[in-house]
Amino acid sequence: MPLLTPKGYCNHLRNAVKATPSKGYLARRHLSVHRIAGSVGAEIHNVDISAAALAKNPGTVKEIRDAFLEHQVIFFRDKDLSNDDYLSFASQFGKPAEYPFVRGIDGYPEIIRVLKQEHETVNFGGVWHSDTSYFEEPPMASILLAKEVPPFGGDTLFANQYAAYDALSDGLKRTLDGLRAISTSAKADASKTREDRIRDSGHTQANSTLEASHPVVRTHPETGRKALYVNLAHTSHFEGWTEDESTPLLNYLYSHQIKPEFTCRFVWAKGSIALWDNRCVQHNPINDYHGYRRSMLRITLAGDKPR
Ligand SMILES: O=C(O)CCC(=O)C(=O)O
Secondary structure, eight states: OOOOOHHHHHHHHHHHHHHSOOSSEEEOSSOEEEEOSSSSOEEEESOOOSHHHHHHOHHHHHHHHHHHHHHSEEEEOSOOOOHHHHHHHHHTTSOEEOOSSBOOBTTBTTOEEEEEOTTOOOOTTOSSBOTTTTSSSOOSEEEEEEEEOOSSOOOEEEEEHHHHHHTSOHHHHHHHHTOEEEEETTOHHHHHTTHHHHHHHBOTTTTOOOEEEEESEEEOTTTOOEEEOOOTTTEEEETTSOHHHHHHHHHHHHHHTTOGGGEEEEOOOTTOEEEEETTTEEEEEOOOOTTSOEEEEEEEEOOOOOO
16 A cells, blocks of 8 residues: 555545445444444434435435345334434335335324334234235335334344345245245235224225235346245245145245254334335334334335246
8 A cells, every 4th residue: 555644544544435345334424334243234313314404415325225125124213303304214116115014103104103102912013024015016125214112022033035035045046936925915924914004094994905926036126136925924825836835835935944053133213213124124112012102103104026
């Protein structure tokens, strides 16, 4: 390295940090990214995501999107956004879409409340899943903003489905590459988790059944990487196979795709945000806080047809 003036040395260090792959902590131009596990998930620090701040710094949105694509789920802390700022933040990354089973909060049809009350025992979405995979075009991403959290528990697990696919043998990859699977909104374990919310804020069509067929291995439209795309909550069987024939292989995949080494666990606080990529990650909120209230606001972003 040539001799550098103190100013030149600082620039050299800054460039070196920018060029280093994210081993743990990576400074970017507008934000800092801190990985929370080996395979998936990163917290983003030092960034103002209010509508006014993002309008002033358009480069920040691109950096957040890059971090989202790299880490599959990203988290922010202490962002007690207004509903307008929340919707505006979400709109930077895609088109907010309505959820078919539960009505949005007053004045915001695209924001639903993910709630468990003190007297309830079932939590919304409490089975490993990728959101609404029973849509022909499932949401590309989902966002949760924590409004009220229990004094302990209520963490959410995320699992990296690129890593799950990559870890399979070449033989099983070849078998799965040619298969499609049916997702349905009617599987009992998943539909049970929405009953409380359907009771208090269900859409009129809340009891209809939606189904879609998708490739078992999908190629992410932005990264080009392959990810496993079956999930315990919504996948019923392989297309052209009976449920009995499908169950043993699906059960193997369900247990494989959530191996601890593919996961991270996020501990919420009021004002925390998670933004996850449904195309390559699954999630599972842990139901371990009976007697306490947990309330989050969710926005999903429209996606394309899995290929
Ligand atoms: O409450 C959570 O942490 C996640 C809820 C959920 O599964 C969902 O919104 O799809």
